[in-house]
Amino acid sequence: MPILEVHLIEGSHTGEQHRALLAALGTRYAEVLDSPPERIRAHLTLHRREHWVTGGVPGVDAPYFTAIVLAGRPVEQRHRLLGALTDIIVDVLGVDRASVRGRIVPVDPDDWGIGGVPASAARRGEIAARATP
Numbered sequence: 001m002p003i004l005e006v007h008l009i010e011g012s013h014t015g016e017q018h019r020a021l022l023a024a025l026g027t028r029y030a031e032v033l034d035s036p037p038e039r040i041r042a043h044l045t046l047h048r049r050e051h052w053v054t055g056g057v058p059g060v061d062a063p064y065f066t067a068i069v070l071a072g073r074p075v076e077q078r079h080r081l082l083g084a085l086t087d088i089i090v091d092v093l094g095v096d097r098a099s100v101r102g103r104i105v106p107v108d109p110d111d112w113g114i115g116g117v118p119a120s121a122a123r124r125g126e127i128a129a130r131a132t133p
Contacts, residue, residue, distance in 0.1 A: 003041045003068040010046040012061050021092045032081045062099040071106040078104045
């Protein structure tokens with residue numbers, strides 16, 4: 001289920017950096033969430049420089065990411081994920097850490113489909129295990 005989307009300015013980084021970024025983010029996402037790597041989906045959206053404004057200034061490189069997880073993940077795990085994903089973006093792209101923004105969006109398992117079946121049914125055992133202290 002874990003989905004990761006990264007937004008960057010087109011032309012600010014190389015194709016190799018894009019590939020390395022997605023690979024590293026996917027690996028770390030799986031590690032932090034203790035999720036099988038084959039469940040991770042990571043993709044990149046590139047925006048034209050003239051379509052990107054940071055702090056009122058056009059074209060300033062300031063990566064943004066969204067991580068979608070099933071609701072019920074512990075807050076400590078979500079905080080670790082924010083830091084880990086930011087670390088990778090900074091390391092791979094060489095951007096200023098203070099310029100990186102990210103958010104985690106928890107999704108109710110009844111509102112997420114896995115192969116056409118609600119995650120609440122498809123991942124019932126895993127969801128119940130996370131809810132148990």
